[in-house]
Amino acid sequence: MKRVILVQRNEPTNDESRNIRKLIELHDLARSANYKVVGDVTQTRRPDRKYQIGRGKVEELALMMKELGADGIIFSNQLSTTQIYNISETCKCEVIDKFQLILEIFAKRATTKRAKLQVELAKLQYELPKAKAIMSLLKKEERPGFMGLGSYEDSYEQDIRSRIKRIQKELASVQKDNESLRIKRHEYGYSIVSLAGYTSAGKSTLFNALVDEDVHVDDMLFTTLLPITRALNICGRRVLLTDTVGFIEDLPHWMIDAFRSTLNEIFLADVILLVVDASESPGIMRQKLVTSHDTFWEQIKGVPIITVLNKIDRITENELKERLENVGYLTPNPVAVSAKNSLGFDELKMEIYRQLPKWKRETVSLPMSEYGMSIVSWLFNESIVHNINYKDRIIVDFEARDEIILKARIIEKKDKHGHNHMFT
Amino acid sequence: MYNIIAVDISGRHKINNRYYMVCAAVSVSITAEHIEKVNQIKIKSFWMDSAPELTDIIQVIEDTAKEIEFGGTIITEHGEMYNQPERVVASMFSREFKYQESLGDRSSIELAHHISLCTRNLLLSELGIESR
Numbered sequence A: 001m002k003r004v005i006l007v008q009r010n011e012p013t014n015d016e017s018r019n020i021r022k023l024i025e026l027h028d029l030a031r032s033a034n035y036k037v038v039g040d041v042t043q044t045r046r047p048d049r050k051y052q053i054g055r056g057k058v059e060e061l062a063l064m065m066k067e068l069g070a071d072g073i074i075f076s077n078q079l080s081t082t083q084i085y086n087i088s089e090t091c092k093c094e095v096i097d098k099f100q101l102i103l104e105i106f107a108k109r110a111t112t113k114r115a116k117l118q119v120e121l122a123k124l125q126y127e128l129p130k131a132k133a134i135m136s137l138l139k140k141e142e143r144p145g146f147m148g149l150g151s152y153e154d155s156y157e158q159d160i161r162s163r164i165k166r167i168q169k170e171l172a173s174v175q176k177d178n179e180s181l182r183i184k185r186h187e188y189g190y191s192i193v194s195l196a197g198y199t200s201a202g203k204s205t206l207f208n209a210l211v212d213e214d215v216h217v218d219d220m221l222f223t224t225l226l227p228i229t230r231a232l233n234i235c236g237r238r239v240l241l242t243d244t245v246g247f248i249e250d251l252p253h254w255m256i257d258a259f260r261s262t263l264n265e266i267f268l269a270d271v272i273l274l275v276v277d278a279s280e281s282p283g284i285m286r287q288k289l290v291t292s293h294d295t296f297w298e299q300i301k302g303v304p305i306i307t308v309l310n311k312i313d314r315i316t317e318n319e320l321k322e323r324l325e326n327v328g329y330l331t332p333n334p335v336a337v338s339a340k341n342s343l344g345f346d347e348l349k350m351e352i353y354r355q356l357p358k359w360k361r362e363t364v365s366l367p368m369s370e371y372g373m374s375i376v377s378w379l380f381n382e383s384i385v386h387n388i389n390y391k392d393r394i395i396v397d398f399e400a401r402d403e404i405i406l407k408a409r410i411i412e413k414k415d416k417h418g419h420n421h422m423f424t
Numbered sequence B: 001m002y003n004i005i006a007v008d009i010s011g012r013h014k015i016n017n018r019y020y021m022v023c024a025a026v027s028v029s030i031t032a033e034h035i036e037k038v039n040q041i042k043i044k045s046f047w048m049d050s051a052p053e054l055t056d057i058i059q060v061i062e063d064t065a066k067e068i069e070f071g072g073t074i075i076t077e078h079g080e081m082y083n084q085p086e087r088v089v090a091s092m093f094s095r096e097f098k099y100q101e102s103l104g105d106r107s108s109i110e111l112a113h114h115i116s117l118c119t120r121n122l123l124l125s126e127l128g129i130e131s132r
Helices: A016-032 A056-068 A081-091 A098-109 A112-137 A150-187 A205-210 A253-258 A259-268 A282-296 A317-330 A347-354 A370-382 A402-416 B054-065 B086-092 B105-126
Strands: A001-009 A035-044 A070-074 A093-098 A189-198 A227-236 A237-243 A271-277 A305-310 A334-336 A360-366 A385-389 A391-401 B002-008 B019-031 B034-049 B073-076 B097-099
Touching: A001 A016, A016 A035, A016 A271, A016 A282, A035 A056, A035 A093, A056 A081, A070 A098, A070 A370, A081 A093, A081 A112, A093 A098, A093 A360, A093 B054, A098 A112, A112 A150, A112 A360, A189 A205, A189 A282, A205 A227, A205 A237, A205 A271, A205 A305, A205 A347, A253 A259, A253 A402, A259 B073, A271 A282, A271 A347, A282 A317, A282 B054, A282 B105, A305 A347, A317 A334, A360 A370, A360 A402, A370 A385, A370 A391, A391 A402, B002 B054, B019 B105, B034 B054, B054 B073, B073 B105, B086 B097
Parallel strands: A001 A035, A001 A070, A070 A093, A189 A237, A189 A271, A271 A305, A305 A334, B002 B073, B073 B097
Antiparallel strands: A227 A237, A360 A391, A385 A391, B002 B019, B019 B034
16 A cells, blocks of 8 residues: 655635635545555645645755655646646655545446546546657657657647547447437336435445445445446436445536536436435535536536435434534535435335436226227236226226326227227 | 636727727626526726726625626636635625636626627727727
8 A cells, every 4th residue: 555645735815614625535535546645744835837736835845755654646637747846856756646546446346347447538538738848858868850749749639529520420339329228218208216415425325225235345435437237216206326436525617527428417317316424524515515416517407306314324313403404505405314214215215206306196997908008008017007997998097107007098089089009 | 506706807908009898797696507687788998098906806706796686706817816715805895706617607707708798899899999
């Protein structure tokens, strides 16, 4: 396990609580990437062009490295290539920033082809603006002749660009397959419910508890990277529940773009379950909810959101009340649950049922024959049958989506006019 | 459901050596994710010879929002206030202020943005000024 020191430069205008939260998050991220944190350094100042933090602080950091026997440095702030170069020259060790750390975690967790492509795309997009500078720094010693260096840099950048294009094309085709799968699921009468929320809010635990599955759950950030979908029955409605990757504050736009196909899983759902860790302080909850709303904005239009206040087993009823008073304006349709102890699931399922696209209730009269029975069995598959009465004719009282009701009406009408054909 | 005043200013760039701005203030009743009701809309136009500073922007917003008869916190985008920290900006206002947070806040600001932008385009065409 690599020993690292964490460094964070705080903006002078930032709140202290925000700085602390960011540092804790960096600790968690480093732990998730299998690093052992041996110390942390913070400095409040405007960014330094050469070192990000002050030059004196970097020298202090170099001494600290020797004392603590650390092998690397992780910065909370985004570093430019020159800054990475300068700091690693002074401290004589590997220097990475938060985004590279997130990419490392993603690369470790990626198992499927799509996830691997997404991680590679994110990595390349991170590397692209630095490509020229990296080459320039690496080939500093060899500058043969007039314009000797230029071609090196350009071709390297060109390589990255063409690889990005190729991956985007490949991802788009994967995306298309998913798109048609989603349409098919809708056609088969499934509604899609997605779990979304800040990382480590307990989405996977809730997912497991709801569908009785065994998806990998860990006390680490980004345990889930690729969406996992399972079927679920909610008050007779067939629902597909999808577990997705968690959000994180200040995620740069190129990273969101790379994981768009994963996030699409959330944005194209019929209902979104926004999972929140209710055991955290109201201030932190508020910040995480704002980040979630920020990610949702412009992506979802009119999709109902249910806020799932998770981990209520860790707090008292009064504390829950207080949190709801504080952050109530950010929590649409709140439901309190404990995924660990399966508390509040009935209320959650009822709320999901309420928010699902509305089905209409209808009554049809079918002939008492083999053909009529085949329609009944089809209705049982495609809708919720509330009441069925077998007399001279079969009277079925059912709830279904528009297409099914229309089909049933046509069958009923044809039957009344004496057409008797096999239903296919 | 609660009341807010969403504010947006259009035209903070130079045209014909002047800054022609339109400020729209919209009083709305919102939930966390939707606008439930639009209570009142007020629009004011301003022009300046130099680029507006933070204090000017605050004055423009205060002048527009005071014509709204309904109460509520003034809400804007971060960029409207030159990305200054919330506590700094809030201390300069005479009434409650915060940056956008929920989806409801954002929808309201989007509404205010459409209103101010359209009004400004109309005014500029009335004045015979090219908007670009």
